[in-house]
Amino acid sequence: MLKRLEIAGFKSFAKKTILDFSSSVTAIVGPNGSGKSNVAEAFRFALGEQSMKSMRGKRSEDLIFSGSLSSPRANRAAVAIVFDNRPQGKTRPFKLEFDEVIIERSVFRDGSSEYALNGSKVRLRDVQELLAGANIGETGHHIISQGEADRVLLASPKERRELLEDALGLKVFEFKKQEAERKLTRTEENAKEVEALRREIAPHLRFLAKQVEKLDRAEELRQELIGAAKTYCAIEDVYLRTERADATKKLQAATHRAESANTNLASYDEQGEADTESAKRLSAVREAERTLDRVLRERGELAREFGRVEGALEAAIQRAKEATEEEFVRVPRKELSVLAHEAKMQAELPEHTPAPALHAALVSLRNMFSTFFNRYVVSSDAYLQTDEREQLALTEKRDMLSAKVTALGAEEERARHELVKAREAVAVENETGREVKHKILELAGEKAQAESDVARQEGRLNELALLEEELRRDQSEVLALAGAEAASFSPLETLPVEDRRVQEDRKRNLERLKIRLEEAGGTGEEVRREHTEATEREAFLARELEDLTKSAASLRDLIAELDTELSKQFVEGLAKVNTSFGEFFAILFGGGGARLSLEELSASSEEDEEQESVVVGKPGIEVTVNLPKKRVQSLVQLSGGERALTSIALIFAMSQVNPPPFLILDETDAALDEANSRRYADMIEALAKKSQLVVVTHNRETMSRAGILYGVTMGSDGISKLLSVKFEDAVAVAK
Numbered sequence: 001m002l003k004r005l006e007i008a009g010f011k012s013f014a015k016k017t018i019l020d021f022s023s024s025v026t027a028i029v030g031p032n033g034s035g036k037s038n039v040a041e042a043f044r045f046a047l048g049e050q051s052m053k054s055m056r057g058k059r060s061e062d063l064i065f066s067g068s069l070s071s072p073r074a075n076r077a078a079v080a081i082v083f084d085n086r087p088q089g090k091t092r093p094f095k096l097e098f099d100e101v102i103i104e105r106s107v108f109r110d111g112s113s114e115y116a117l118n119g120s121k122v123r124l125r126d127v128q129e130l131l132a133g134a135n136i137g138e139t140g141h142h143i144i145s146q147g148e149a150d151r152v153l154l155a156s157p158k159e160r161r162e163l164l165e166d167a168l169g170l171k172v173f174e175f176k177k178q179e180a181e182r183k184l185t186r187t188e189e190n191a192k193e194v195e196a197l198r199r200e201i202a203p204h205l206r207f208l209a210k211q212v213e214k215l216d217r218a219e220e221l222r223q224e225l226i227g228a229a230k231t232y233c234a235i236e237d238v239y240l241r242t243e244r245a246d247a248t249k250k251l252q253a254a255t256h257r258a259e260s261a262n263t264n265l266a267s268y269d270e271q272g273e274a275d276t277e278s279a280k281r282l283s284a285v286r287e288a289e290r291t292l293d294r295v296l297r298e299r300g301e302l303a304r305e306f307g308r309v310e311g312a313l314e315a316a317i318q319r320a321k322e323a324t325e326e327e328f329v330r331v332p333r334k335e336l337s338v339l340a341h342e343a344k345m346q347a348e349l350p351e352h353t354p355a356p357a358l359h360a361a362l363v364s365l366r367n368m369f370s371t372f373f374n375r376y377v378v379s380s381d382a383y384l385q386t387d388e389r390e391q392l393a394l395t396e397k398r399d400m401l402s403a404k405v406t407a408l409g410a411e412e413e414r415a416r417h418e419l420v421k422a423r424e425a426v427a428v429e430n431e432t433g434r435e436v437k438h439k440i441l442e443l444a445g446e447k448a449q450a451e452s453d454v455a456r457q458e459g460r461l462n463e464l465a466l467l468e469e470e471l472r473r474d475q476s477e478v479l480a481l482a483g484a485e486a487a488s489f490s491p492l493e494t495l496p497v498e499d500r501r502v503q504e505d506r507k508r509n510l511e512r513l514k515i516r517l518e519e520a521g522g523t524g525e526e527v528r529r530e531h532t533e534a535t536e537r538e539a540f541l542a543r544e545l546e547d548l549t550k551s552a553a554s555l556r557d558l559i560a561e562l563d564t565e566l567s568k569q570f571v572e573g574l575a576k577v578n579t580s581f582g583e584f585f586a587i588l589f590g591g592g593g594a595r596l597s598l599e600e601l602s603a604s605s606e607e608d609e610e611q612e613s614v615v616v617g618k619p620g621i622e623v624t625v626n627l628p629k630k631r632v633q634s635l636v637q638l639s640g641g642e643r644a645l646t647s648i649a650l651i652f653a654m655s656q657v658n659p660p661p662f663l664i665l666d667e668t669d670a671a672l673d674e675a676n677s678r679r680y681a682d683m684i685e686a687l688a689k690k691s692q693l694v695v696v697t698h699n700r701e702t703m704s705r706a707g708i709l710y711g712v713t714m715g716s717d718g719i720s721k722l723l724s725v726k727f728e729d730a731v732a733v734a735k
């Protein structure tokens with residue numbers, strides 16, 4: 001899978017240098033100080049090594065060619081590793097749809113560093129995840145540099161476990177677990193934020209819900225007002241049209257009679273002064289009739305105004321009555337006397353009282369009694385506590401109107417008396433027996449009656465005009481309160497057969513509804529819209545919280561599954577490594593054995609020393625060896641050579657169980673004698689069947705097993721140069 005290595009400006013390789021790895025074993029040789037170990041470090045650098053100590057430097061600038069007497073320093077160091085990613089069976093080594101994968105890392109003198117994947121800039125994390133998927137971990141178990149052969153033995157148990165997990169290819173699961181844990185943390189934080197948002201908007205949502213309930217009640221009032229307004233306006237409209245047509249027709253007839261009477265009377269003007277007295281009497285009758293008509297009309301208008309004020313007062317009293325009611329009330333004797341007197345005055349009507357006057361008297365009586373009872377069925381305290389100013393104002397206006405009605409009643413009585421006297425005078429005059437005089441008087445009476453009818457109908461038309469103006473005002477008020485729907489109605493063709501008082505009751509009900517709706521505050525569309533938005537927001541947050549909860553549960557399940565899989569594969573891998581470790585150890589030492597075991601980790605609770613020990617974290621890895629013909633209690637007792645052989649056996653064992661794509665060994669055979677060198681070389685040859693090997697060595701046995709041999713030299717300019725020999729080509733040339 002490893003195709004070539006491209007180095008430019010890295011340490012002693014000032015110029016671009018390319019190493020081809022077409023053989024399963026490639027050996028790199030050269031004298032000490034020539035820079036051959038820089039090749040192994042170039043691999044470390046390109047694969048994302050972050051420890052400067054592992055690359056024998058203190059700063060990133062130490063990795064860039066520093067220059068010499070004949071060559072300027074470089075401003076950039078770059079290393080690229082090229083992998084063959086053609087499909088092997090059904091899968092590719094790297095999970096990328098490219099036949100060739102190039103991982104490149106560059107470092108600059110300002111300390112900045114960047115990574116590229118097939119020419120595109122990527123993060124270190126992206127490189128690590130890609131390499132982990134191809135069993136090239138970040139712990140460097142596949143790159144053993146000079147002096148690090150026994151690193152696995154000298155490492156802590158925890159570090160050994162990480163090295164073993166990396167060698168077993170478990171980093172993929174670790175990356176997935178870490179990613180799942182990060183997502184779980186973010187999900188839980190998001191869930192807390194969503195829950196906090198829900199708690200934050202909950203009080204406002206409850207407030208808006210109450211406001212909407214009030215608006216719903218107001219909407220019910222609005223609909224009731226719309227229905228009442230349509231009915232009232234439709235009936236009032238047809239009533240006004242009918243009455244106006246009737247009054248207009250009567251006015252025309254009365255005008256015609258008056259004109260005819262005037263014409264006939266003109267022929268009797270020659271009668272002289274004898275008839276003047278009769279005319280005066282007739283004029284007096286006419287004047288009395290006009291006065292009576294005026295009084296009756298004014299009294300009717302006052303009665304309607306009194307009814308409107310009474311309706312508003314009744315609504316105000318009703319609101320106060322809903323708050324407080326008493327079973328008994330005190331009524332001053334004076335108020336009872338006034339009520340009795342007014343009732344008596346209104347009831348004493350002449351025998352031939354016209355219907356309008358009788359109707360007005362009845363309305364006045366009804367309003368007096370209604371006012372009296374409404375005044376004394378509400379306790380004075382509650383009355384003054386609720387809408388006191390409004391009720392007092394309406395009461396004063398009502399009393400003023402009542403006084404005017406009473407005054408007009410007295411004036412009506414006087415007008416009737418004067419009319420009776422005038423008519424009696426005319427009757428006396430008529431009894432003279434003179435035919436002409438009778439005729440004049442008759443014509444004068446007709447004229448007076450006609451003129452009285454004209455005045456009456458003109459007054460009626462004026463009254464209807466006022467009613468029509470009042471209707472338009474009601475429609476405007478309803479329009480402002482309930483919208484255009486309330487002000488529109490379907491005109492009626494005929495007037496319903498009912499008493500006029502029914503329509504007056506509708507009028508009072510309409511006034512009450514207008515007042516109640518105005519107090520309710522209108523339609524409140526902004527509040528409804530805000531409530532809808534808040535409700536939708538709360539529902540969205542609830543769904544979001546549910547999704548986050550499900551996502552968190554799924555992530556916890558995934559983490560548990562990954563832990564289970566990690567534990568399973570680690571146990572299985574540990575058993576396989578132990579088998580190979582024992583075999584390689586026996587080969588290198590000519591017997592004996594070695595194995596890996598889990599460390600017993602425990603810690604006592606600081607809060608209670610008497611508590612039993614509890615397991616803390618994952619157990620590390622201990623190494624146990626059994627040398628032939630030598631009793632060893634710990635790894636510290638091993639000599640340098642023994643530690644090197646043990647490390648080689650363990651490294652090769654891990655490589656056998658889960659072979660990495662390539663393995664780089666930097667002078668790991670330096671401490672071996674001739675016999676062990678042959679065994680080492682045999683192991684190299686066996687291992688090369690599963691992984692590509694790049695070996696930096698001085699050992700002849702190791703060199704003999706390589707297919708390609710690179711020689712590294714360094715001249716006086718301090719620049720490493722490369723010479724290469726393919727043994728197959730060399731053999732062919734030699735033959």
